[in-house]
Amino acid sequence: MTGRRLRFALCGLVLLTVLYAAACTTTGDDDPDEGRGTPKTAAVPPSGLGGLGPASPPAASSSPPPAPAGWWKPAVGVTWQWQLTGTLDTSVAADVYDVDAVTTSAADVARLKAAGRRVICYVNAGAHEDFRADAGNFPESVRGKGLEGWPGEKWLDIRRWDTLEPLLAARFKMCKDKGFDAVEPDNVDGYANNSGFPLTAEDQLTFNRRVADLAHGLGLAVGLKNDVEQAEALAPAFDFAVNEECAHYDECDTLKVFIAAGKPVFHVEYDVDTAKFCPKTTALRFSSMKKKEDLDAWRQTC
Template sequence: MTGLLLVAACSGGDPAASSSPESSSTPNPSSQTWSPGTAVPSKASSTAPSKPPSAPPKSTTPGKRATPRPTAVGNGTIPVIPNKPPKTTKRWAPARGTAWQWQLSGSLNLSVNAPVYDVDGVDTSAAQVAELHKRGRRVICYVDVGTYEKGRPDSGRFPASVRGKGVEGWPGEQWLDIRRRNVLGPIMAARFDQCRAKGFDAVEPDNVDGYANDSGFPLTAADQLSYNRWIAGLAHSRGMSVGLKNDLGQVSQLVSAFDFAVNEQCAQFNECEALVPFIRAGKAVLHVEYELGTGAFCAETRKYGFSSMRKPEDLGAAREPC
């Protein structure tokens, strides 16, 4: 649902790397013989159209996302953040309070002074990832794992049988039957392989709460837990950390499987307390608000230790960190 974005945080952030530990219950309607550690050639191309404009999100209930609309991006001198990410055999994950940039629409602005970038895995090139690394940034790969998007390069690989009801506010997008892992496995593996091949450090899997939406399939909470843990394993087996996107109702059950959290509008809807398990586990919470001014939420989320900022709903380059 969320398009492609960049983001920044509340407390100014420490770019230091940290490692996170890695961490199925409902039977699937079809066999699952495919191994998540098996690489599958990617059919994705280097570009993908931005999502079409739609009404802005009104709540953080499952299925809500910011609306990516093309926006002008400014240019300027690129500040160099010292301490290029060190080569290490340990999996990197953002530290608590680390500033971040989230950009999923518009031309990628490399000049944002934030040590962590979260950007689209298809639209962002390997050269751009390398440039960000050269300037001391870590880079998170945005990947949709829970819905079908008509405009994606690999959209032809999704049979009608795994595509359910449309996602409200997002024309051309449909919920996926996450129980059909034998079908979705190779597709998602190829997407994660693309992230790894481009040099990304981590993955932000989107739309991991289909069970709580009108998906067109009888998905259960157990189905979602199984799928989300499997998705986390896909990232870990490729040496990348992984963030839990929203899905607040399952945080306590998934905090051990994920390395950080990404959240939209928990302050506006009084949901931030649900993310505290990540902070207690020493893991970052990358948080964004769209409608509230920073004065309405920064003091609160700073106390929690979140990496918070205000972004436009199109998730362009503009940002207002706490």
């Protein structure tokens, strides 16, 4: 917050040949504006200018502002399970579960957390899905080309934060209300795909950081999904990474920035045998496993 400032002015008035001295004081009071949250790059919260009026002198001492609410900080090396289809299997011995925001109930989340698990909420942040209940809330103007291999999904114009922010905020709040610890925003690499919009790398960085801030503002941890090309720039804004097939595409080294920062990399391969990728990703301290592409309950860990 900004301190209060007192502004003083001395006024003199001469009447005829008699000098008459008078002092007058004007004051201005800056009311602190707490705001909705502090951007990650800001050194101090913003302040607003309040109305003019009598001001009291600043206190001799003041208490520091309360620290912002924290969120879960997963550790490097924790085990995980990623299941987005089929009946949820809560018996898998994993520290962390990554499950769908909509099909997973609050009771499912509570059951997992009662067993000592942390739970990540899968949310599609960068693409429109025509099968979701809120699909009609996304105007046609922000829907681009379809995602190759994913019927019913279209890339979003991530430059339109004015439109997307309230829609994503509602999804993230649903995760929070169900008791999730974190969100996994999917499809945050539209700039590197044929989205139908002239998206740039800078557009993507801006959007992804906004998504991270949105999650943190609700007290949720947030993971960077794929977008390995921008991992170094985005690692400070995210709490973990979720990656598909970095071994297959020879990209795993790019994600070491997360491990170096004490943040886990939750990694899966679909077509590569564990005997081929596990030695490397284990040495990198990734949390790796092999999954089927439909992401049912089956898993094979390193």
